[in-house]
Amino acid sequence: MAFKFFHEGxxxxxxxxxxSPAKILQGHNVYGTDLIEQGALEMLGYLSESxxxxxxxxxxxxTEVLQLDATYSARLKDDDQVTQAVDFLRNVSSxxxxxxxxxxxxxxxxxxxxxxxxxxxxxxxxxxxxxxxRLKEQIHLAKFNDKCxxxxxxxxxxxxxxxxxxxxxxxxxxxxxxxxxxxxxxTNLFQLIRYQRLNPDFLQQLWIKxxxxxxxxxxxxxMK
Numbered sequence: 001m002a003f004k005f006f007h008e009g010x011x012x013x014x015x016x017x018x019x020s021p022a023k024i025l026q027g028h029n030v031y032g033t034d035l036i037e038q039g040a041l042e043m044l045g046y047l048s049e050s051x052x053x054x055x056x057x058x059x060x061x062x063t064e065v066l067q068l069d070a071t072y073s074a075r076l077k078d079d080d081q082v083t084q085a086v087d088f089l090r091n092v093s094s095x096x097x098x099x100x101x102x103x104x105x106x107x108x109x110x111x112x113x114x115x116x117x118x119x120x121x122x123x124x125x126x127x128x129x130x131x132x133x134r135l136k137e138q139i140h141l142a143k144f145n146d147k148c149x150x151x152x153x154x155x156x157x158x159x160x161x162x163x164x165x166x167x168x169x170x171x172x173x174x175x176x177x178x179x180x181x182x183x184x185x186x187t188n189l190f191q192l193i194r195y196q197r198l199n200p201d202f203l204q205q206l207w208i209k210x211x212x213x214x215x216x217x218x219x220x221x222x223m224k
Contacts, residue, residue, distance in 0.1 A: 001018070001024060001046050002019065003017050020069075021039025022039070023152075024043065025042060027151060027154075027155030027156065028131075028161060030164055030165045034203050034204075036068070036192060044063075063189040064188060065187050066177050067176050068180075068206075069174050070175060071170055072170075072204075073127065073168045078166060079129055079166055081167070082126035082127075082128065083108045084223075086110050086169065088223045089110055092221075097213050097214055097217075108126035108130075109125035109130075110123060110124050118179075120174065122172070122174075125169075127169070127170045135157070171211060
């Protein structure tokens with residue numbers, strides 16, 4: 001988990017947290033829960049344990065959600081086919097969703113739109129390749145007695161998990177606070193948790209809404 005302390009600016013002093021809750025809970029995010037409560041409490045718990053004095057100064061009840069990431073996958077034959085499909089998607093755009101010129105490290109990742117887009121941040125990528133790249137990185141760190149990396153390597157070395165990651169093409173969407181406010185979805189963390197209890201499918205519905213135009217554009221299109 002990454003955190004940054006902002007001590008000045010237009011907002012009150014605050015801490016920004018970023019994490020993949022699934023990685024905290026499981027050591028991987030090949031699959032995982034979409035329960036905001038479970039992930040958020042793990043993130044706050046890590047901050048509390050690592051920086052208890054700072055945590056005691058924070059108004060935790062005022063925690064605001066700036067972005068939610070929702071991810072669903074399509075399964076293809078293998079990772080080579082995923083790479084071909086992602087390459088095909090680089091040339092797909094629509095009236096409101098533009099191709100991005102953003103530079104990416106992984107050749108099998110494609111972003112849509114501007115990094116500064118205020119509603120949705122979309123990308124599509126091959127999970128299998130990303131999984132293997134991360135595993136190599138963690139193996140390297142584990143050799144230097146990094147306890148966290150050793151735990152991750154143990155989890156990611158599971159043959160069944162590796163097999164599940166192969167051939168997965170991921171559609172990941174960052175749902176930003178701006179669009180949540182437009183839809184009258186609370187951005188206060190604890191209000192949002194209560195909202196999800198009453199609307200358990202809202203993340204899936206937002207994901208469908210944010211990607212509907214891309215999928216509509218693909219209708220009737222054939223690729224080799």
